[in-house]
Amino acid sequence: MVTLRDVAERAGVSPAVVSAAISGRSGNVRMSEATRQRVNEAIRETGYRVNHAARSLRTARTGVVSAVVPKLSNPVFEHVIRGIQDQVSSDGGVLMLADAEWLTPDSHLLTRLAARGMTDGFLVRRAQLGDDTIDALEAMQVPCVVLAGPDGTHPSVWVDDRAGIRCATSHLLALGHRRIALVGGLQLPAGRSDSRLLGFHDAFAEAGVAASADLHRPVGYAHPDIRRAVTELLATEQPPTAIVADNVTVAPAVYFALAEAGLRVPEDVSVVAYHDIATVDMMWPPLTTVRMPLREAGAQAARMLTTLIEGERAGGTILEGGAELVARSSTAPPA
Amino acid sequence: MVTLRDVAERAGVSPAVVSAAISGRSGNVRMSEATRQRVNEAIRETGYRVNHAARSLRTARTGVVSAVVPKLSNPVFEHVIRGIQDQVSSDGGVLMLADAEWLTPDSHLLTRLAARGMTDGFLVRRAQLGDDTIDALEAMQVPCVVLAGPDGTHPSVWVDDRAGIRCATSHLLALGHRRIALVGGLQLPAGRSDSRLLGFHDAFAEAGVAASADLHRPVGYAHPDIRRAVTELLATEQPPTAIVADNVTVAPAVYFALAEAGLRVPEDVSVVAYHDIATVDMMWPPLTTVRMPLREAGAQAARMLTTLIEGERAGGTILEGGAELVARSSTAPPA
């Protein structure tokens, strides 16, 4: 194995010079262009590559950031990851991804990842990770940014869910819908304000229309639950003429329930989904969605983590604005 | 920061004893149960956690394995990843995930990951990664297992695509279909045998039926291409009565094209897709698929990588069998 020392000998300089040439950091070393060239040549000739472990040990910094994502195959989160990756990479770091299912408070993975020298910090999604795991992380004093709305305790970054749902709902109201259902999403414990429900009501207030409060179904994100909720809504005396899907991932279940009931989209029922992913225009009919600046949220979170790693404090941030309606074919005026 | 030395002092033993107690490896150290308990107590009291960088530097082993996956949100690959994760984790290692898009032959990420001391080895998918990146990896002498059929050069593991497509095709033949199209998949360069097309023909041969060779459309996996291919097939003089989707991810595009043409599934056209993912029963009608032992393939690949890391050679493996038809509602006898 080629070491820095070997390169130094070959170039006829001391290890310190090679180290400076590699890192770019000057430190106390100021070298001539000729020397730098000689070093680079020696590196090329020997095929030298820096030993990451040795560097980490010495600098007490790994340059690795770990993102723990809810579910790898969740297409919504893919955008966030891309934002994180771009930022981490342009900062010269490496992003390490793990599935949240693997990470429990006393899992092997958490222990290993949070061991010093493996990762400088974590990006996690609170909703799916569980507060206990995040607390465990905190107890280990590992810098950690939560991808979710502020909760007053952890540094956090997220998009404006309230504005997003408002955007979706306003679109339906503008089309003339009045009986609008909000389907999916978690039933929050009393006291924790539900930003999505707030956004739903914002839209009605803005339009000067009384909200159809009986049409809120926070039944989670499991497909059977979504299907049942929609089926039940359709069976009521005054069924909704439009549905806001709290998350694009549940839209297929909404379509499914509608098809089972023999209803057409958008002739009989309009559907808008929160969050935009590329593949929804493959649904039939193509789904109207609300696009959020998820990639920007990821980048912002990565930046906040860097701040944290460098020892500064950070609070909770919600990215303002950025909600944008992507009109496709699943919404129309009520019959 | 608490070091191993601190723990040793507290427990009244030498660092060597603490090291042995942690790693479980006895080495030359044989310690009494009382000593071991004292050490464990000291670890708990001090909150000591091993420094991964130091250990890696010393042992020249990181315990980290990197998987470079085609596309994070590809639900098919999710199963493979799970298999990898299970195996790596039960071997006491850590799995690091990266998106193939990030990894190009001279990308920052490749350089950093392949730097010594960051990762012991790689699991990569050839199809999407590009041979040049794999060659770069090889030039760096990083142990590397390819998730794909054997190509004679790289150690590799994959499921039996030929058997999988045969299973799907046989199902349609058994239902009475004769005009069967195979849609999607890559157009391989001449000379490289296409295991999927072979499987397609196997099924016809087995059924004693002449294959409908004019119905093979290896147009890749892009949704517009799939849609166009299906639309064109439907416009021919003798359109297919059934379609095998080369990959489940293109099934929505097939449904889309069928819906556009005003055809019903399965009354007018039957559809089977290769690979099974949980969400396909949310499609309307629920999609019949072929399930493959993808998780097992992932585990097997991880095991092979460990072998490679330990310095032994390895060849190409195809997991035999395991193809299983999952019948849902998208297939029926021809009208």
Place this chain on the structure above:
DNA sequence: CTGAAAGCGCTTACAG
């Protein structure tokens, strides 16, 4: 502008 030396925290022969 460059070199010699110390030391990051661990593990592993080696000596007792």
Place this chain on the structure above:
DNA sequence: CTGAAAGCGCTTACAG
């Protein structure tokens, strides 16, 4: 059964 010592490969003050 346990301790003292060397050294993994790097970076960083420090001295020149």
